[in-house]
Every structure is written in C-alpha cells, then in structure tokens.
Amino acid sequence: MKSVFQWLVWSALTFFAGGAASVSSAAERRPNVLIIVADDLGYGELGSQGFTAEIPTPHLDSIALNGVRFSSGYVSGPYCSPTRAGLLTGRYQQRFGHELNPSTAQRTPPNVGLPVSETTLGDRFKAAGYKTGWIGKSHLGYAPQFRPLKRGFDEFFGFLGGMHDFLDADADPANPILRGTERITSIDYLTDALGREASAFIDKHKASPWLCYLAFNAVHAPLQATEKYLDRFAHIADPKRRAYAALQSAMDDAVGVVLAKLREHGLERDTLVVFFSDNGGPTPSTTSGNGPLRGFKSQTWEGGIRVPFMMQWPGTIPAGKVDDRPVIQLDVLPTALAAAGIKAKPEWKLDGVNLLPFLTGKNSAAPHDVLYWRFGPQLALRMGDWKILKAPGAGVSADNPRGGQASTVGVHLYNLRQDLGEKVDLAATHPEKLRELVAAWEQINREMIDPLWRDGAAERGTANKAGKKASPE
Known part of the structure; x- marks a missing residue:
C-alpha cells in the first residue's frame, strides 16, 4: 500500500513538474x-x-x-x-x-x-x-x-x-x-x-x-x-x-x-x-x-x-x-x-x-533627430518638420537623375507639416534653417563612401573595386 501511495505522489509531482516546465517553455x-x-x-x-x-x-x-x-x-x-x-x-x-x-x-x-x-x-x-x-x-x-x-x-x-x-x-x-x-x-x-x-x-x-x-x-x-x-x-x-x-x-x-x-x-x-x-x-x-x-x-x-x-x-x-x-x-x-x-x-x-x-509608451521622444538620403546627384535630409532636397525638378536634371555626385549647392527647403506636397521652396526665406540642415547633411555625408558601382554599372560593365570617402559636397 505504501509503495502505491509513493508511486501516486511521484506521478503527481512528475505531472505537475512537467506541466510547469511546459508552461515555462511556452513563456520563454x-x-x-x-x-x-x-x-x-x-x-x-x-x-x-x-x-x-x-x-x-x-x-x-x-x-x-x-x-x-x-x-x-x-x-x-x-x-x-x-x-x-x-x-x-x-x-x-x-x-x-x-x-x-x-x-x-x-x-x-x-x-x-x-x-x-x-x-x-x-x-x-x-x-x-x-x-x-x-x-x-x-x-x-x-x-x-x-x-x-x-x-x-x-x-x-x-x-x-x-x-x-x-x-x-x-x-x-x-x-x-x-x-x-x-x-x-x-x-x-x-x-x-x-x-x-x-x-x-x-x-x-x-x-x-x-x-x-x-x-x-x-x-x-x-x-x-x-x-x-x-x-x-x-x-x-x-x-x-x-x-x-x-x-x-x-x-x-x-x-x-x-x-x-x-x-x-x-x-x-x-x-x-x-x-x-x-x-x-x-x-x-x-x-x-x-x-x-x-x-x-x-x-x-x-x-x-x-x-x-x-x-x-x-x-x-x-x-x-x-x-x-x-x-x-x-x-x-x-x-x-x-x-x-x-x-x-x-x-x-x-x-x-x-x-x-x-x-509601448516608454519613450515619447522622436526616434531620430535626422534622416539622411543620397542617391547619385539627389539628396535629402529630414530634421523635425523640415527637409532639404535635391531631386529632378529641384536642382537635378530629369535627363540624368542617377548620374553624378550629390552637392548641397542649390538645395531646396520645405516644411513638411505645412507643405506635405513640397510645393513651396523656403530656402530664400529661412536661410538659417537651410544652413542648419545643410550642415547636418554634410556631416553625415562625410561618413559615407562613394558608390561601389554606378547606376546601371552592369550596363556599362563597370564596378569600382573599393569605395572611397565621399566628398563633403
């Protein structure tokens, strides 16, 4: 009788231990x-x-x-x-x-x-x-x-x-x-x-x-x-x-x-x-x-x-x-x-x-201070509601939108909260904001290298052997 009781206790403990392990495994x-x-x-x-x-x-x-x-x-x-x-x-x-x-x-x-x-x-x-x-x-x-x-x-x-x-x-x-x-x-x-x-x-x-x-x-x-x-x-x-x-x-x-x-x-x-x-x-x-x-x-x-x-x-x-x-x-x-x-x-x-x-509400700040883009001669940087940009129709030739190297000369400036469609260039009326965003883009851009290949490199059979530091411009 004692051995049966011991077996039942052992079985119960094993069952519950197994169940706990299963729950723990699922939780983990x-x-x-x-x-x-x-x-x-x-x-x-x-x-x-x-x-x-x-x-x-x-x-x-x-x-x-x-x-x-x-x-x-x-x-x-x-x-x-x-x-x-x-x-x-x-x-x-x-x-x-x-x-x-x-x-x-x-x-x-x-x-x-x-x-x-x-x-x-x-x-x-x-x-x-x-x-x-x-x-x-x-x-x-x-x-x-x-x-x-x-x-x-x-x-x-x-x-x-x-x-x-x-x-x-x-x-x-x-x-x-x-x-x-x-x-x-x-x-x-x-x-x-x-x-x-x-x-x-x-x-x-x-x-x-x-x-x-x-x-x-x-x-x-x-x-x-x-x-x-x-x-x-x-x-x-x-x-x-x-x-x-x-x-x-x-x-x-x-x-x-x-x-x-x-x-x-x-x-x-x-x-x-x-x-x-x-x-x-x-x-x-x-x-x-x-x-x-x-x-x-x-x-x-x-x-x-x-x-x-x-x-x-x-x-x-x-x-x-x-x-x-x-x-x-x-x-x-x-x-x-x-x-x-x-x-x-x-x-x-x-x-x-x-x-x-x-x-999840643990951080109410913005995840990024700035976001950066460079694509051949095109560029952009977003800082808060503000964005600078060069793109086809804004300082970049529509005939060659992916050839050449980006430069901040002649960038446009937009306020995306007020102008989501990027219709009004504010570069002339907000020169200080323009300089701030240009400086931020150029600082990040100095960390980048030149493209390892030109767009359509394959079409011209060209690929650079190694990148080099991009020009600040």
Missing part, C-alpha cells in the same frame, strides 16, 4: 519575426492609408488595425536594391557603397552585390538559433557569395534579380526561380506561390523561433495577373490600372494566407509582423499612386521615399495606433533584434533604432 519562447516587403507600392494605395478605397486590401489593413501605422514611414533609398541593403544591415547603404541598383544578370559584374563584409539580419538571427527563411525577391547580387543561402538564411525560394515574370518561371533563364539552388521550372502565379511558400515555412518551423523575410515582387512591373484577380476589377476601364489593381489584390490575398497561418498555429501574439514598401510608386509606369506626395520612385521627393509602413505584435504593440514620428526601414533590424532578445553591440554601428520603447 522567443518571438518569431515576419518581415513583408512590397515592391513599388505607393504611399496612397492601401485603404488604411486613408486616401483611396479603390483597391480593397483587408489583410494588409489588418496589420495597421492590430498594431501601428507610421504615417511618416520612410525607406533609405528611392530604389529597390539600396533599400533592401539597408533593411538587411540596419545601416545606411551609403556606408558600404550600395547606393545604386545592380542591373540584369547578364550585365552585372560578379563583384556587384551587398558587400560580404556586411553582416545581415539573417546572420544575426541564425547565430541566435533562429530558423531563417527568405521568400521572394533578392536584387542584392547574382554571384554565389551574394545569394541568400550565403547571407544567413537557411532556406530560399525566390529569384535573384530586380523583377520577374509572374506567370512564366522560365521567362528569363538568367534569372530563374530557385528553391535553394534548384531551378523551379513552372509556377501558377508567382504572388500566390510566395504566399504559399511563406506559409509552408511557418508550418515547418512552428515549434521553433523563426525569421521569415517575405519579399514580394508585386506590385512591380510587369503588370500581369490571372483572371481570378482581374475579374475583381472589371469595373475599372483603364487596362493598366485594372492590371495594377489585380496585382495589389493578389498580394493582399497572399498576405492574408500567411497571417491566417499564424492564427492557425496560435502564433499571432508570438510574432512581430512588419510591412513596408521598398520605395514609392512609379505612378507614370504602373499607376501605383503616392497620394498627396510629390514625386515617384527613384526620386528623393516624399513620393519616392515615404511609404506605407506598419507593425503588429498583439499584446506588446498597442493596436490601432497612428504614429507620425519619422521612422525608417533601417529600424526594422534593431527592433527585430530587441524583440528576439538579441543585444545589439556598439561595434555593429547600426543607424536604425529599436522602436519598441517608442511604441
């Missing part, structure tokens, strides 16, 4: 990180942005509803590849020469890509024991040393170039769709496929902490969609706008599939979700609109660098917030590191900041 689970990047999505396009409801985007809008929308969310480049280089490093891409775009696979020299001297988001998370996956577009170099599997990512499904056909996997043999290193020879619709692949990655690693970087090529050209999505917009007469709407709707559906997978596995409260666009919309070519902002993709006007930008982390980031403090995609890396409990080190020299204290 590190959060997942899901980073979703749209391609060429303009500031004015999502319903949650408040400018138009022409193209319903309920799944993307739900991220803003369940978290925070940054109305002054920026990217560090007005073009695809530089922004992605900044995202993956948390550093201004001009620090390491990735200021301009590579070109096509046939024309890009083998030394053009995100420098291997830079440590990526994937590297940081993989070293911390996370499962890391990259789904979608790379555009950070074609040579083996630049590919996702060499940059800290365990798994890759996507393509290496700057764009891809949505319907034909073999449209460009030099830029195939890859699973790891294996070519994929057929797809149904690429946006749908990327959503499925991200969902499958979550399925596979649901029991472990993971980082998933989901980089859509929607809504970048070519404007291709299946009848399923085109039929939703039969009422739009303009065929270009209708095709664009279908592309955006397909991306929203794919995001919905991934968010549903989080809910299916009970991971919504355990996952930091970030969404932004890599640059502003190229309105003339695709109709992707930038709302009230001036300018387009490839320009340092607000329309080229201010983008839809939102985060959710239920239970940590309060829901339904709109935050007007300027933030930038460089902040994603340090924010994700902080969420995962990975301590950033000073020697990493990050330019981004951890946004969590600002979003």
Whole structure:
C-alpha cells in the first residue's frame, strides 16, 4: 500500500513538474519575426492609408488595425536594391557603397552585390538559433557569395534579380526561380506561390523561433495577373490600372494566407509582423499612386521615399495606433533584434533604432533627430518638420537623375507639416534653417563612401573595386 501511495505522489509531482516546465517553455519562447516587403507600392494605395478605397486590401489593413501605422514611414533609398541593403544591415547603404541598383544578370559584374563584409539580419538571427527563411525577391547580387543561402538564411525560394515574370518561371533563364539552388521550372502565379511558400515555412518551423523575410515582387512591373484577380476589377476601364489593381489584390490575398497561418498555429501574439514598401510608386509606369506626395520612385521627393509602413505584435504593440514620428526601414533590424532578445553591440554601428520603447509608451521622444538620403546627384535630409532636397525638378536634371555626385549647392527647403506636397521652396526665406540642415547633411555625408558601382554599372560593365570617402559636397 505504501509503495502505491509513493508511486501516486511521484506521478503527481512528475505531472505537475512537467506541466510547469511546459508552461515555462511556452513563456520563454522567443518571438518569431515576419518581415513583408512590397515592391513599388505607393504611399496612397492601401485603404488604411486613408486616401483611396479603390483597391480593397483587408489583410494588409489588418496589420495597421492590430498594431501601428507610421504615417511618416520612410525607406533609405528611392530604389529597390539600396533599400533592401539597408533593411538587411540596419545601416545606411551609403556606408558600404550600395547606393545604386545592380542591373540584369547578364550585365552585372560578379563583384556587384551587398558587400560580404556586411553582416545581415539573417546572420544575426541564425547565430541566435533562429530558423531563417527568405521568400521572394533578392536584387542584392547574382554571384554565389551574394545569394541568400550565403547571407544567413537557411532556406530560399525566390529569384535573384530586380523583377520577374509572374506567370512564366522560365521567362528569363538568367534569372530563374530557385528553391535553394534548384531551378523551379513552372509556377501558377508567382504572388500566390510566395504566399504559399511563406506559409509552408511557418508550418515547418512552428515549434521553433523563426525569421521569415517575405519579399514580394508585386506590385512591380510587369503588370500581369490571372483572371481570378482581374475579374475583381472589371469595373475599372483603364487596362493598366485594372492590371495594377489585380496585382495589389493578389498580394493582399497572399498576405492574408500567411497571417491566417499564424492564427492557425496560435502564433499571432508570438510574432512581430512588419510591412513596408521598398520605395514609392512609379505612378507614370504602373499607376501605383503616392497620394498627396510629390514625386515617384527613384526620386528623393516624399513620393519616392515615404511609404506605407506598419507593425503588429498583439499584446506588446498597442493596436490601432497612428504614429507620425519619422521612422525608417533601417529600424526594422534593431527592433527585430530587441524583440528576439538579441543585444545589439556598439561595434555593429547600426543607424536604425529599436522602436519598441517608442511604441509601448516608454519613450515619447522622436526616434531620430535626422534622416539622411543620397542617391547619385539627389539628396535629402529630414530634421523635425523640415527637409532639404535635391531631386529632378529641384536642382537635378530629369535627363540624368542617377548620374553624378550629390552637392548641397542649390538645395531646396520645405516644411513638411505645412507643405506635405513640397510645393513651396523656403530656402530664400529661412536661410538659417537651410544652413542648419545643410550642415547636418554634410556631416553625415562625410561618413559615407562613394558608390561601389554606378547606376546601371552592369550596363556599362563597370564596378569600382573599393569605395572611397565621399566628398563633403
């Protein structure tokens, strides 16, 4: 009888100890990180942005509803590849020469890509024991040393170039769709496929902490969609706008599939979700609109660098917030590191900041004193409500907007709170403010190096062997 009693006591203690361990394990689970990047999505396009409801985007809008929308969310480049280089490093891409775009696979020299001297988001998370996956577009170099599997990512499904056909996997043999290193020879619709692949990655690693970087090529050209999505917009007469709407709707559906997978596995409260666009919309070519902002993709006007930008982390980031403090995609890396409990080190020299204290009410200040841009001859700097700028139509030739070197001679000055559309140049009437911003830009610019390649370097077969310190001008 005594032995039976002892067995029951032992069993009970074992049961409760196991239960406590299980609860403790769940409580100590590190959060997942899901980073979703749209391609060429303009500031004015999502319903949650408040400018138009022409193209319903309920799944993307739900991220803003369940978290925070940054109305002054920026990217560090007005073009695809530089922004992605900044995202993956948390550093201004001009620090390491990735200021301009590579070109096509046939024309890009083998030394053009995100420098291997830079440590990526994937590297940081993989070293911390996370499962890391990259789904979608790379555009950070074609040579083996630049590919996702060499940059800290365990798994890759996507393509290496700057764009891809949505319907034909073999449209460009030099830029195939890859699973790891294996070519994929057929797809149904690429946006749908990327959503499925991200969902499958979550399925596979649901029991472990993971980082998933989901980089859509929607809504970048070519404007291709299946009848399923085109039929939703039969009422739009303009065929270009209708095709664009279908592309955006397909991306929203794919995001919905991934968010549903989080809910299916009970991971919504355990996952930091970030969404932004890599640059502003190229309105003339695709109709992707930038709302009230001036300018387009490839320009340092607000329309080229201010983008839809939102985060959710239920239970940590309060829901339904709109935050007007300027933030930038460089902040994603340090924010994700902080969420995962990975301590950033000073020697990493990050330019981004951890946004969590600002979003949870622990810090009411602005995350950044200034934000900096340089893109060939174009430049910008935002300080509070003020911005200096050189761009096409403001001191830069529209015929050569990416050639040459930036200079602060002849910069324009705008007050964004009073003039969001950047219509009234205040340089002549506010000379002291102009000098203050110019001095700030030149101080930061002295820390940067020249581009490692010229824009379209690949098209001219040129790539610098090494960057050098940029001229103060």
